[in-house]
Amino acid sequence: GDSVTQMEGPVTLSEEACLTINCTYTATGYPSLFWYVQYPGEGLQLLLKATKADDKGSNKGFEATYRKETTSFHLEKGSVQVSDSAVYFCALKSRSGYSTLTFGKGTMLLVSP
Amino acid sequence: DADVTQTPRNRITKTGKRIMLECSQTKGHDRMYWYRQDPGLGLRLIYYSFDVKDINKGEISDGYSVSRQAQAKFSLSLESAIPNQTALYFCATSDNTGRGYNEQFFGPGTRLTVL
Numbered sequence: 001g002d003s004v005t006q007m008e009g010p011v012t013l014s015e016e017a018c019l020t021i022n023c024t025y026t027a028t029g030y031p032s033l034f035w036y037v038q039y040p041g042e043g044l045q046l047l048l049k050a051t052k053a054d055d056k057g058s059n060k061g062f063e064a065t066y067r068k069e070t071t072s073f074h075l076e077k078g079s080v081q082v083s084d085s086a087v088y089f090c091a092l093k094s095r096s097g098y099s100t101l102t103f104g105k106g107t108m109l110l111v112s113p
Numbered sequence: 114d115a116d117v118t119q120t121p122r123n124r125i126t127k128t129g130k131r132i133m134l135e136c137s138q139t140k141g142h143d144r145m146y147w148y149r150q151d152p153g154l155g156l157r158l159i160y161y162s163f164d165v166k167d168i169n170k171g172e173i174s175d176g177y178s179v180s181r182q183a184q185a186k187f188s189l190s191l192e193s194a195i196p197n198q199t200a201l202y203f204c205a206t207s208d209n210t211g212r213g214y215n216e217q218f219f220g221p222g223t224r225l226t227v228l
Contacts (some may be wrong), residue, residue: 034216043117043203043219044156089155093215100146100171101217105155 002027004090006104013080013111021075021107023064023090031092033057033066033073034101038087047075047088085111116140117220119204125226132191134223136204144207145187146217147171147179149200156203162187163209194227201225 007022025031032051036044048057053068062077073090090104117138126132136145147159158171160179168179176198180188191198202223207215 041221043221044205044217045219046216049216100158100161101215103156105153 002031002092002094002102004092004102004104006088006090006107009087009106009108011107011109013109015082015111015113016079017111019075019077019080019084019109021088021090021109023073023075023104025071025073025090025092027071027092027094027102029095030068031094033064034091034093035062035064035073035075036089036091036103038089038106040086044089080109080111082111082113085109117204117206117218119202119220119223121223122221123224125228126194127228128195130194132194132225134189134202134204134225136187136189136220138185138204138206138218138220140206140208140218141184142206142218143184143209144215145181146205146207147177147187147189148203148205149173149198150203150222151200159189159202191225191227194225196227199225199227 003026005024034049035047037047038044048059050057050066056065064073064075087106087108089106091101120135143164146161148156150156157173162168162181178190204220205217207217
């Protein structure tokens, strides 16, 4: 079945440091890929997405590139802010069967001033 | 006003009690979902519904039931709550445009504690 593997957290960074959160997936065919973010006390919200190989999703300074050859969708940001502290979830939607999302376990990011 | 609302936001109950969590949405979406979130386990799908007459089990449906009362309402019930159902529960919605992706919009969550 489909699965998503993320690096374990927490990831602790100082403000303005570079961020990479690794995400790899297993799925049938070519799924759509997503990053969701959960700020403290809130529900999840879509951060960015990519629907086909080599697509780059971007939003709020975050980027992720759909790499079919390595089945990866790593989240990156060049300079993090304290306000980026949150839990980040990688997810996929398979093109086969029902269009439900499969989520990774989430990675907590803590950014200190 | 929030597009996806959940009630209650917090609930403490005892083992064996029946509990209903409610979700309402004003986004006009056909598809609705219930997830639970546990530390270290991420989000797991409990049930989902693609329209009023469609109900499907997710990854972890045992011990839960749902009701889709209307397009805008999707309720989750625990018929006899047990402590390992203590978790954060999220409702989500999405449209059905079939464009190859379906962004899901999440409610704020219900924190349920079963003693």
